[in-house]
Amino acid sequence: MPLDIRRLLQDAAGPHHQLQSDHVNPRFAKSLNLIGFDRTYVNAENAHLIDQNGEHYLDMLGGYGMFNMGRNNKTVRRALSDFLNAETASLIQLGTPLLSGMLAQELKRRIPGFDYVYFTNSGADGVETAIKFARRSTQREGILYASSAFHGLTTGALALNGAEIFRSGFGQLLPGSRKINYNDIGHLEDALSKRDVAAFIVEPIQGKGVTIPNVGYLREAGHLCRQYGTLFVVDEIQTGLCRTGHFLAMDHDGDVEADIVVLSKALSGGYVPVGAVLYKKDVYNKIFSSFEDCVVHSSTFGQGDMAMVAGLAALTALDESNAAHNANIMGDRLGQGLLAMKKRFEFIADVRWRGLMVGIEFGAPKSLSLRAAWSSVNALSKDLFCQAITIPLLADHRILTQVSGHRTNTIKLIPPLTLTDEDVTWFLTAFEKVMVDLHKFPGPAWEALFRIGKNAVKRRESSVQAAAE
Ligand SMILES: Cc1ncc(COP(=O)(O)O)c(C=O)c1O
Known part of the structure; x- marks a missing residue:
């Protein structure tokens, strides 16, 4: 019997809750029920x-x-369905895909000042990438994160989580990760001054509590990071792609000099998991530093055509609307x-x-x-x-x-x-x-x-x- 998705969705409209309870996450299903x-x-x-x-x-x-x-969204839907009908040769792996090149070019046009784009499968994957890029390129271990921060729940990203409830019971997470107060320039400078910090990773507006930092905080944080040889990583996973009325939330603070910007969520068009890490040539040269190392960081699905189409269509849809x-x-x-x-x-x-x-x-x-x-x-x-x-x-x-x-x-x-x-x-x-x-x-x-x-x-x-x- 061929798989009839429409039929399946119609028939499953009733038992969806039970299926979740039986096979996925019964406590979550129960709490939603309550x-x-x-x-x-x-x-x-x-x-x-x-x-x-x-x-x-x-x-x-x-x-x-x-x-x-x-x-x-109609534009994203049409692009994805056209893509499926095009039957492309996606994910060759040992190849140079057209669509990821196009999406990278398009992102760089919208976010000037970056040289390369690394594509990920989720927001947390982007944060993991930023951690690795910062450590290898600075040859330092320390990662600073802010109180109340949320950067995802994979092990490295979890180490940068400001809430104990998420971390508890998962053991030692990431050596060298240190929490500082959000929106506190003095605290940041103290933490940077030992010159052992690879990156300061921060949300331009914190999702937890919707905390908006003081005007100038991000700009000043960028300056300080540069002064102490630390990479300034801005997590725009939730705030980016026009959410806050600018393409990026850090744009509200004028000329913020970030070394790495991480995007995800809306870049998916709401369909295909995708994320993007924008970074500079200096960092690139230290990560992908030789022919031997040219795929030292990668993931199987990273530049999949379908994800790239979703990204290109999502950007078009944001413009159109x-x-x-x-x-x-x-x-x-x-x-x-x-x-x-x-x-x-x-x-x-x-x-x-x-x-x-x-x-x-x-x-x-x-x-x-x-x-x-x-x-x-x-x-x-x-x-x-x-x-x-x-x-x-x-x-x-x-x-x-x-x-x-x-x-x-x-x-x-x-x-x-x-x-x-x-x-x-x-x-x-x-x-x-x-x-x-x-x-x-x-x-x-x-x-x-x-x-x-x-x-x-x-x-x-x-x-x-x-x-x-
Ligand atoms: C600011 C921020 N960073 C990272 C993440 C993690 O993204 P993902 O859930 O795609 O791993 C999130 C998710 O909510 C987020 O809001």
Whole structure:
């Protein structure tokens, strides 16, 4: 029997949850079930997910920020389907592929100042590449990373993760990796001054907490790295490709001199895993230093035609949809709308954004009864409060959002950059309603939250007990 994908998708629309539970990750499936996120989406278009009944959902999570050009973008789809029909001779390995050369050329045109591009299969793969390139080219071991950093979860990238929860139990990760405070130039200079640091790897805006550094931080960090012989590596995996209203987020800081820039996520067009590491000739000459070493760093799928087509099409689609401009316009509408609510709703501590990377931070309110509710919820779990917003946003308003990492009180919005005026209004109207409900204590919103919190505590206790037995 030939594999009939359409049929398969139709038939599997029901049991998808069970299949995940049985064969992939039962605890993740269960936790989605507990918060009501185990929905069945059967189609998607731009910033919308669509369920079996044709109901639209607003996707403010954007597949963790990779659908910059919109879900199922026509240009990317057409390019991929044309590519499949072209039956190219992909991945010859001992060959010089046309398409990776074209994508490299196109990326260099958009990000001037770099000489070569190394293609990867994911963001973390790009970070691993940057670590290796920096170590070999500087002949130093140290890698600096910032507090609260996230650069992926492979072993090397994990060593640069600022959150203990991800690292715990995985043993010694990367000798020479050291954490410094994000957005602290003095701390960076102290750490660089021993001249044993190969690279400082940093996100221009941190995904965790949507932390935007001071103006000039990235520029100054670049200068310092140069002064001390350290490579300055900018991780634009989430922030790049127009997300923040510029092609790269570091462009907000003027003339930032990076030695290596890492891209991924949206370069995939949302279809084929792909990443790119842009770097300079000096580094190239020290890595691929002889004919013998000319593939000393490589991976089997690295320059696959399909990934390269997705990359070329993704860039075209970003141009066609005027993505950077729309990110600025819609980001400002969203950000200003939320900021205006800050005056009315005590739980909103801060709203910050660059383009369509938006953080809504919550904090302890002033009034006594709300403050008591806040403290009780935080005593149950430091991860709980934001669920009082993300759960009703999905359950009552069909909007998908995420908390920006463990132990944060910040919700992050990284939707497709094709977001429309109507989408922004949808979000602001829903968010306002959720805020009104949450500012009534006692009330149903709080009852639901306490129920989830107590269940979570019970589950934690029983898993600790099970582990001890
Ligand atoms: C800033 C940043 N770097 C690296 C990564 C890792 O990318 P991947 O999940 O493709 O390995 C991510 C993923 O969320 C990221 O946000």
